[in-house]
Amino acid sequence: MQIELIETFLDLCETRNFNRTAERLGITQSTVSGRVQALERALGARLFRRSRSGTELTTPGLRFEPHARALRLSWTEATRAARGGEDAPPTLRLGIQHDLVTSHAGEWIDTLRTALPDAAFYVEGDFSAQICIDLMAGDLDFGILFTPKPHPDLHFESLGDVTYRMVSTETGALNSVRRETYILGNYSPAFSRTHAELLPHLSAAPVSSGQDNVVAGLLSALGGTAYLREDTGLALAALGGVWPVEDAPPIRQPVFAAVHLRNRHRAHHRRMMTLGRRYLAGDRDAARG
Template identity: 60%
Template sequence: MQLELLETFLDLAETRSFHRTAERLGITQSTVSTRIRSLEALLGRPLLRRSRAGSELTPEGLRFELHARALRRDWAEAVAAVQAGGPEGQALRIAYQHDLSGGTMGEGQSGAGRWIAEIRALMPAARIYIEADYSNQMCADLVAGALDLALLFTPKPHPDLHFETLGEIGYVMISTEAGRLAEVAPQRYILANYSPAFAAAHSALLPELSVAPVSSGQSAVVADLLAALGGTAYLRRETALRLCTEGRARRVADAPEIPQPVFAATHLRNRHRGIYRRLISRLRASFG
């Protein structure tokens, strides 16, 4: 399909006037008509209905308009990717587990901010989009092509995905009222459920605390609950130590630290691409 057919159709969908579209595109009205007829012939359906009051989209035209906009956007992204000047100039879409933001990779420094600095050092011309999400959704987005790289807690096996271990982060138990496990009140315990692996480890180590009145899957929410309600909870090590240093909680001395593995995920087709190998190697070093 020729791009000018899409452009003409989308402009006409906006102006609802063959005369106005011809003026805007710098072509004749007969050319506008010819392009629309060609597009309708390709699709086998009428897209526009002309009347003395102007033009309006048919039901088929209304349905096609959404796809036409997506096709035009995809084409623009493809052109930008080709003209960017190699892999270092590409657009890179990255997602990371919610709990990996804010201090994960260094005291007082945002995890996401540090990763961006690492990636920018490797790919100074890249256009980077970054967001926080959950493992299942990130895996689905990688398969669909909506993401290029994901940092996650729970790999979801799929024949088109490749996973590598980057390292791990630790979670420690802190409390506003208890200094040892024997002093932790189950009814005042805030249960963290950061991932299936974390939940399984927690259940094996502390079965008596694996049922609680309040629970959450995000470290920031658990920290807010602890501040508002008091009690005891597991938080990411950096967050926990900061709260202890500030005097807002204390570490439960004999509670075990629970490690959480972190994985990098990419589409299988990118597994051996040089830029991805360098990115994953740099991220692995940061976690190490």
């Protein structure tokens, strides 16, 4: 079976539109239709139903979709292995939540290289939703993220949490924080819910961002008050002009590991999950050992 048939089927599952899939894949609509028909002939089942309201998966199409994702992942792994050469180390592709890249990626990769000397690593920072998409597509092998996106093809495990604390250029007391100069960090849905429960009067700020480094930059440029990752806040405080708001409640953000369901029992992936838990727990030496 041609992998182009699977790629076209899965793209159409997302767009539910033959024209849109043709645009995304850089082919004609007739080619999309021809590929779908070829796949349907090979499977002996109709996969899509087209009507004035749009394109919908049939029951056989719904049943085939998770298998198609597994086929695409297997093809990706097979081509990578074939092109790598017999002596090339396996490359593990990691997606890490943006807020964890600047503070943890270096030490984390150093830990992994010590524990898994037979592997090579590719690292990129992204948001949780895109990491999950890339894991499903086979473009990543392992994800460290804030917000799991449940999917039949994905497996998630808790690694621990990171702490965010309030810092300010204006005050060290929570009751003196001004909403008009407050910079809201929308780091994840879980963070936002906790923030709204603890500090509802500050949850409608005039400036907000979803990345710790951006919030830190805004705080340095504009002044005011914001929640930053604990180590980011300490680093700013050390430079002067910023101090902790001591009576503001800390907010802990859960961190999760994510892998494709097919990889959940593989030795390297299990090892990375164990190392991640030890690392976030602060046991750097045990993680490296």
